[in-house]
Amino acid sequence: MINLIYLTVLFPFAGFLINGLVGSKIKNEKIVGMIGSSAVGISFLIVLGALIQTLRLPVENRSNTVELFTWLNTGGLNIKFSYLVDQLSLTMSLIVTGVGFLIHIYSIGYMRGDEGFWRFFAYMNLFIFAMMNLILGDNFVVLFLGWEGVGLCSYLLIGFWYDRKFENGTTAQAAKKAFVVNRIGDFGFLLGMFLIYMTFDSLNFKEVFARAAVSPVSESTFCLIALFLFIGATGKSAQIPLFVWLPDAMAGPTPVSALIHAATMVTAGVYMVSRASIIFALAPAVMTIIAVTGLLTAVMAATVGLVQNDIKKVLAYSTISQLGYMFLAAGVGAFSASIFHLMTHAFFKALLFLGAGSVIHGMHEEQDIRKYGGLRKYLPKTYLTFLIAALAISGVPGLSGFFSKDEILWNVFANGGFVFWLIGVLTAMLTAFYMFRLVSLTFYGKERFPADDRHRPHESSYWMTLPLMVLAFFSVFGGYLGLPKILGGEHGNLLENWLEPIYMPAMNKLEVYGTHTRVEEILLMAASAAAALSAIYFALHIYTRKPDIAVKVSSRFKVLYNILLNKYFVDEIYEAAIVNPVQKGSERFLWKFFDMKIIDGAVNGIAALIDKLSGVIKKVQTGLTQSYALIMMAGIALVLLWLILSI
Amino acid sequence: MTAIPMEYYLILSAFLFSVGVAGVLIRKNAIVVFMCIELMLNSANLTFVTFSSYLGNSIGQIFVFFVMTVAAAEAAVGLAIIIAVFRNKKTVNIDEINIFKW
Numbered sequence: 001m002i003n004l005i006y007l008t009v010l011f012p013f014a015g016f017l018i019n020g021l022v023g024s025k026i027k028n029e030k031i032v033g034m035i036g037s038s039a040v041g042i043s044f045l046i047v048l049g050a051l052i053q054t055l056r057l058p059v060e061n062r063s064n065t066v067e068l069f070t071w072l073n074t075g076g077l078n079i080k081f082s083y084l085v086d087q088l089s090l091t092m093s094l095i096v097t098g099v100g101f102l103i104h105i106y107s108i109g110y111m112r113g114d115e116g117f118w119r120f121f122a123y124m125n126l127f128i129f130a131m132m133n134l135i136l137g138d139n140f141v142v143l144f145l146g147w148e149g150v151g152l153c154s155y156l157l158i159g160f161w162y163d164r165k166f167e168n169g170t171t172a173q174a175a176k177k178a179f180v181v182n183r184i185g186d187f188g189f190l191l192g193m194f195l196i197y198m199t200f201d202s203l204n205f206k207e208v209f210a211r212a213a214v215s216p217v218s219e220s221t222f223c224l225i226a227l228f229l230f231i232g233a234t235g236k237s238a239q240i241p242l243f244v245w246l247p248d249a250m251a252g253p254t255p256v257s258a259l260i261h262a263a264t265m266v267t268a269g270v271y272m273v274s275r276a277s278i279i280f281a282l283a284p285a286v287m288t289i290i291a292v293t294g295l296l297t298a299v300m301a302a303t304v305g306l307v308q309n310d311i312k313k314v315l316a317y318s319t320i321s322q323l324g325y326m327f328l329a330a331g332v333g334a335f336s337a338s339i340f341h342l343m344t345h346a347f348f349k350a351l352l353f354l355g356a357g358s359v360i361h362g363m364h365e366e367q368d369i370r371k372y373g374g375l376r377k378y379l380p381k382t383y384l385t386f387l388i389a390a391l392a393i394s395g396v397p398g399l400s401g402f403f404s405k406d407e408i409l410w411n412v413f414a415n416g417g418f419v420f421w422l423i424g425v426l427t428a429m430l431t432a433f434y435m436f437r438l439v440s441l442t443f444y445g446k447e448r449f450p451a452d453d454r455h456r457p458h459e460s461s462y463w464m465t466l467p468l469m470v471l472a473f474f475s476v477f478g479g480y481l482g483l484p485k486i487l488g489g490e491h492g493n494l495l496e497n498w499l500e501p502i503y504m505p506a507m508n509k510l511e512v513y514g515t516h517t518r519v520e521e522i523l524l525m526a527a528s529a530a531a532a533l534s535a536i537y538f539a540l541h542i543y544t545r546k547p548d549i550a551v552k553v554s555s556r557f558k559v560l561y562n563i564l565l566n567k568y569f570v571d572e573i574y575e576a577a578i579v580n581p582v583q584k585g586s587e588r589f590l591w592k593f594f595d596m597k598i599i600d601g602a603v604n605g606i607a608a609l610i611d612k613l614s615g616v617i618k619k620v621q622t623g624l625t626q627s628y629a630l631i632m633m634a635g636i637a638l639v640l641l642w643l644i645l646s647i
Numbered sequence: 648m649t650a651i652p653m654e655y656y657l658i659l660s661a662f663l664f665s666v667g668v669a670g671v672l673i674r675k676n677a678i679v680v681f682m683c684i685e686l687m688l689n690s691a692n693l694t695f696v697t698f699s700s701y702l703g704n705s706i707g708q709i710f711v712f713f714v715m716t717v718a719a720a721e722a723a724v725g726l727a728i729i730i731a732v733f734r735n736k737k738t739v740n741i742d743e744i745n746i747f748k749w
Contacts, residue, residue: 621748623748624745625741625744626673626741629671630672633672
């Protein structure tokens with residue numbers, strides 16, 4: 001199965017081609033949906049087979065390269081199109097194809113009746129294709145191919161309903177914003193790749209990392225490479241300062257938000273940092289930057305999430321915040337903890353988004369949580385699964401989010417320091433609070449929608465609720481792959497043991513994992529659990545029983561509330577500081593002056609010159625046959641004269 | 648009796664040709680111009696025949712047949728064009744037929 005890994009990439013591509021080329025001719029939506037879903041499902045089975053085969057191999061043989069063909073061969077640069085099947089890529093592939101498959105199934109129900117049904121599935125399959133290239137590529141170029149491919153699919157799917165309004169603009173504008181912001185990050189990533197090639201003379205992962213581990217290259221070079229790569233990661237994974245596109249990406253259909261803007265694509269940055277861990281380990285300054293950026297992003301997004309009123313916006317900021325957590329983990333050297341959180345987050349955040357989609361569907365496209373309330377009895381299945389996901393993300397003991405968040409937090413405590421840990425716990429509290437604000441406003445309390453039949457909420461079909469249940473199962477039990485040492489014993493953390501060989505070189509350089517006693521670990525765990533539970537209690541208390549408290553608090557701290565509601569005015573600041581100057585500069589200088597005066601001037605000037613000259617010369621063409629004949633005769637006479645004289 | 652020298656024929660031919668050229672360049676009536684062209688063709692024929700006779704080579708005479716054939720065809724086409732032009736412009740004065748210009 002390892003040698004067949006390329007099929008996991010080809011099947012979604014085939015699905016894309018079939019649905020993209022002839023999908024519009026297939027009248028039965030179910031067939032289109034099944035083609036798209038089964039392509040991803042088969043990929044998932046192949047990945048599963050490859051995983052089982054890899055598990056049977058001894059630890060030192062678990063990293064296999066599957067070479068397909070030579071892609072580029074120009075002078076010194078030789079890029080092979082080959083896939084790397086190892087612990088990290090298998091883990092990521094399982095998440096992407098597994099969660100992706102469930103979301104495809106869900107979409108059959110969610111997108112029912114949409115006129116772009118076939119287009120949707122074609123794009124989704126194209127996304128899986130690009131994402132698998134990103135994950136499986138064994139060099140930076142193939143990774144970059146996937147990296148750009150997922151960016152394109154993200155653009156296509158955000159603007160899927162291109163004729164709809166979104167906030168103050170259109171979905172097309174939101175899509176454009178996502179694409180442009182991502183391009184800024186990609187530029188950093190490209191610079192990082194150039195620098196890697198200059199320094200190590202290769203772009204192949206194994207070669208680069210092996211050379212990096214023993215090379216005498218100075219730390220500043222490593223810092224520069226790591227910084228550029230991290231800029232790429234901030235773009236794709238929505239970290240400060242490039243996070244602004246993700247909230248706007250909610251313009252796309254909800255399954256897209258679940259798959260691309262929560263579970264898989266946005267984790268590409270985390271994956272890339274994890275993959276290049278050795279480079280980051282050799283750049284300690286950048287590691288600090290990553291940790292601080294992750295922490296700031298986590299806090300910033302969590303506070304904004306507290307006051308948002310659009311159900312998808314809350315989840316979008318929650319995603320940014322959780323991604324911040326992953327970068328915080330990577331920044332303190334806990335790469336496997338970041339991948340662990342990536343995995344559990346993929347489960348519960350996909351579930352949250354799909355649940356939100358089910359609610360939006362049931363509420364007839366209403367997204368404002370102020371107009372929900374008491375939906376528990378109308379949408380029982382959605383409610384139950386959504387609640388499980390909310391408990392998981394809040395870090396309630398026993399659920400997946402608790403284990404991954406706990407692992408990150410104690411790594412932060414051990415290697416980052418007490419302040420980082422405290423802010424991390426605070427963010428976890430905020431997370432629990434805004435999640436249960438969302439749950440309360442949506443599912444509990446008074447019904448705040450019109451009571452007539454037209455607005456009556458309805459539960460979604462099985463196409464949609466079954467994936468919710470499967471994801472709910474993993475949201476609960478996914479965490480048991482990474483039990484903390486205190487519960488699972490020295491080898492209880494299966495995921496960490498599994499991923500350990502990947503991070504070996506980086507760990508040897510980092511020398512982290514400060515000592516911590518069992519008592520400390522129990523205390524930390526108890527503290528974060530208590531924080532989460534109390535936050536949940538407060539949120540339920542305020543938003544279900546005493547809604548006026550929330551109103552009072554928001555009117556008391558009006559300034560702060562407005563700042564949060566407007567997302568720290570980051571969009572406005574970017575607008576004023578970057579977008580407007582660029583636009584004005586483009587308009588006044590590049591367009592009005594350079595294009596219109598210089599470029600057009602040159603073109604029109606040449607045309608005018610030719611026009612003037614030809615105005616003189618054209619008089620020769622009299623239209624009189626005899627004048628032509630005369631000139632001809634004169635010519636012949638001259639030639640004859642010349643011939644006679646030259647004899 | 649002595650044969651007429653070749654130069655006489657050639658001078659006559661050159662004279663006829665010059666008359667044709669002058670006619671083409673000077674006359675305004677399209678039909679006259681057309682006739683002058685025929686004159687030029689026939690002067691060329693005379694030259695061919697002259698050389699053929701004096702050099703004892705029949706190729707020149709064969710050429711003349713070709714020229715005559717072409718001239719006949721050309722006369723048919725040319726007159727047809729002149730008639731078509733006349734129907735449109737109500738004139739055969741070539742100074743007034745000058746629509747092919749800037």
